[in-house]
Amino acid sequence: MDGRLRAVLFMAVVVGAFVEVGAEHQRYGLLVNAFALAAVGVVGAAAVLGFGRADGPGPGSAPGSVPTPDRLVREPAPGTPVPVCRYADGPAAPQPRPPGPRPFLRERPTDLGVPRFGDGARAQGYPWLLPERTVQNGIAADEATVGAFTIRGASVIGPGHRCGHPAEPRQDSYRIGRTRDSRHAIVAVADGLSSAPWSDTGATTASSQAVTLLREQIETVGFAGLDVKELYGRIAASIAAQASGRGVATSHMATVLITAVLTEPDANGVAKVWVSWLGDSSAWTLDPQVPLWRFTSGEAKDRAAAVVSNEVAGRLPDTPHLARDHYLTLPPGAALALVTDGVGDAWADPAGNVNEYFANAWRSPVPATRFTADVGFDAPQCLDDRTAVVLWNGGRA
Structure with a gap:
């Protein structure tokens, strides 16, 4: 979502909250006013921020990128030096394949912690x-x-x-x-x-x-x-x-x-x-x-x-x-x-x-x-x- 549109929407929510507090039920006291203001503000802000995350990868994400859990095994970028023996640090899952030759076979959950040398053996998987x-x-x-x-x-x-x-x-x-x-x-x-x-x-x-x-x-x-x-x-x-x-x-x-x-x-x-x-x-x-x-x-x-x-x-x-x-x-x-x-x-x-x-x-x-x-x-x-x-x-x- 565009930053300016988000700011306008957020200000509208805040103004709406104050209007709500200033309505007829204001005579019930400051405590009720405070609860009403807080409730409307929190709900409005959550809606704005949640809507902002729902339709894209989020700030700083490259266009077309797919969010990846931290524990997924990531393939090295082409030309990046890799160790001869490596360990999987989490369960394997389908993920985008980088261009160029694939230096390692995909690890399965049963392969976790198994040392791998070179390209490994295809039968291992x-x-x-x-x-x-x-x-x-x-x-x-x-x-x-x-x-x-x-x-x-x-x-x-x-x-x-x-x-x-x-x-x-x-x-x-x-x-x-x-x-x-x-x-x-x-x-x-x-x-x-x-x-x-x-x-x-x-x-x-x-x-x-x-x-x-x-x-x-x-x-x-x-x-x-x-x-x-x-x-x-x-x-x-x-x-x-x-x-x-x-x-x-x-x-x-x-x-x-x-x-x-x-x-x-x-x-x-x-x-x-x-x-x-x-x-x-x-x-x-x-x-x-x-x-x-x-x-x-x-x-x-x-x-x-x-x-x-x-x-x-x-x-x-x-x-x-x-x-x-x-x-x-x-x-x-x-x-x-x-x-x-x-x-x-x-x-x-x-x-x-x-x-x-x-x-x-x-x-x-x-x-x-x-x-x-x-x-x-x-x-x-x-x-x-x-x-x-x-x-x-x-x-x-």
């Missing part, structure tokens, strides 16, 4: 579908404390599995445990092979049996006597029994596995760690002073190849004799991570900044909800399930 058979949950998460160790674990089904037709189950699995005296923390992370139709069952059996059998070994032969051949042989037998019970070949339950046992820290706060593995799941360590996860164990992939192969040299239950193990130490304040290749491949890629992001984000323990959202990160070509279990050494308990 597709609906989550359910597999045909009853399977484990699409997301699993834990947090725990065992002696001096703070633990966070999460497994999230990858976009490539949850959006297919039909959808596939989460083929990753993990378990965390401890000895009865809490002097040892035990972790197992398994990754079922995508080519195996029952690999989710194989992975679940492998991770569960690994923690149970490692606890038995520690209680019978001690930390120094851990036997990788016996461990993987017995796990292979358990998976083979599962396959036999379902009437399928053992190759249909193929999975890889990595495990770790951590002893309580010594007088200097240093913890000894035993790691065993078969396949391309991996172990990484983090020095709190160095913002980078460092690969320590697992079947390394050839990053120099034109196409990085996902073929693994060994797997359960068919080749348990190929499992390997070694000991390492974890200084106070440092962290150990066991991850499937859905996370490890992203960390190992020198072209991205995923490793650096996670080194800073997980420099110290974070809430399980934040940890799970991080594991569900969105990055180009990262479509596999992703699982991570991190143990921070807090020194002596």
Whole structure:
């Protein structure tokens, strides 16, 4: 509305108010006059101001602009620098698209807080579908404390599995445990092979049996006597029994596995760690002073190849004799991570900044909800399930 017309209308309302007060009912006293004047003035002013807002975007709005709630995610203007990883700060909603290429996919409400790298993966925004058979949950998460160790674990089904037709189950699995005296923390992370139709069952059996059998070994032969051949042989037998019970070949339950046992820290706060593995799941360590996860164990992939192969040299239950193990130490304040290749491949890629992001984000323990959202990160070509279990050494308990 034009400013002059608004001023004239407002003056007319004020004059009308005084005329109203000066009418016949004035004889009822000053109090009634005051109420009448106030009522007429407020109603008139509200009508003027409300009418002024009703037919336009308001003062200072550009012609044709659409009011946008503060919590909607706004697309950056063309040419504006944007961070590689960003978070949505509110529910996504349709909004005008600026000219030029769109640097980010639209976030959905379920994507809130999920770190996004580069352009992300298009499948990340597709609906989550359910597999045909009853399977484990699409997301699993834990947090725990065992002696001096703070633990966070999460497994999230990858976009490539949850959006297919039909959808596939989460083929990753993990378990965390401890000895009865809490002097040892035990972790197992398994990754079922995508080519195996029952690999989710194989992975679940492998991770569960690994923690149970490692606890038995520690209680019978001690930390120094851990036997990788016996461990993987017995796990292979358990998976083979599962396959036999379902009437399928053992190759249909193929999975890889990595495990770790951590002893309580010594007088200097240093913890000894035993790691065993078969396949391309991996172990990484983090020095709190160095913002980078460092690969320590697992079947390394050839990053120099034109196409990085996902073929693994060994797997359960068919080749348990190929499992390997070694000991390492974890200084106070440092962290150990066991991850499937859905996370490890992203960390190992020198072209991205995923490793650096996670080194800073997980420099110290974070809430399980934040940890799970991080594991569900969105990055180009990262479509596999992703699982991570991190143990921070807090020194002596």
